[in-house]
Amino acid sequence: MSFHLFSTDDPRPVVKVSTSWPSPGANVTLKCRFSKNYGLWTFNWYKAVPRSSNNSYSHEKLSHSCSGQGQCSYIGHGQTHTTAYVCKANRGNDNHTSRPTFVWSREIHPNSIKVSPPDRGQHVSSENVSLSCEGNSSKWRVMRLTEKGHRSTCSEWGTMKNSTCDITNPPKKTAVYWCETASGQFSNAVNITFQSNVLFFILM
Incomplete structure (x- = not known):
């Protein structure tokens, strides 16, 4: 995509x-x-x-x-x-x-983004979704890119605490999510679709 x-x-x-x-x-x-x-x-x-x-x-x-x-x-x-x-x-x-x-990278490297719940293809309520950054950094930000090309940070549509973003305002269509470090590195990415409070995601 x-x-x-x-x-x-x-x-x-x-x-x-x-x-x-x-x-x-x-x-x-x-x-x-x-x-x-x-x-x-x-x-x-x-x-x-x-x-x-x-x-x-x-x-x-x-x-x-x-x-x-x-x-x-x-x-x-x-x-x-x-x-x-x-x-x-x-x-x-x-x-x-x-x-x-x-x-985007399909590969999980030392710097990675994880979706919770973690089961690939599982349908869950959107209120329960969080994105966690893992790797060699103490300063992370979770980013989103929508299909229309709008790039934004977790603070605009969720709550960031330490290295985890809890999604509180999901988009109506597909978006790509990833982590960035203050030292200039990117994680892998996940492609997530929210539909009627149900989540479909594929680890990319």
């Missing part, structure tokens, strides 16, 4: 990914493009790294860049961890930055 946010009125470039849930070690292709602003642009690719505050990301530059007519491609080789990518385009004094686009 790929989540994209797109508006013809948005001057920022949009990043499309070949698959948001690749198999471990698989390559993914990302394309950065403008909807309207065609012409010669210089594109640079970055990894988005969680900051310790403001639920925002710093940008770690990757080696790949290119110039072209409104679009540029990048191949992420051997994807094994959740990674967020950002594309920046510039032409003279005109600069635009895309929103982060995520490529």
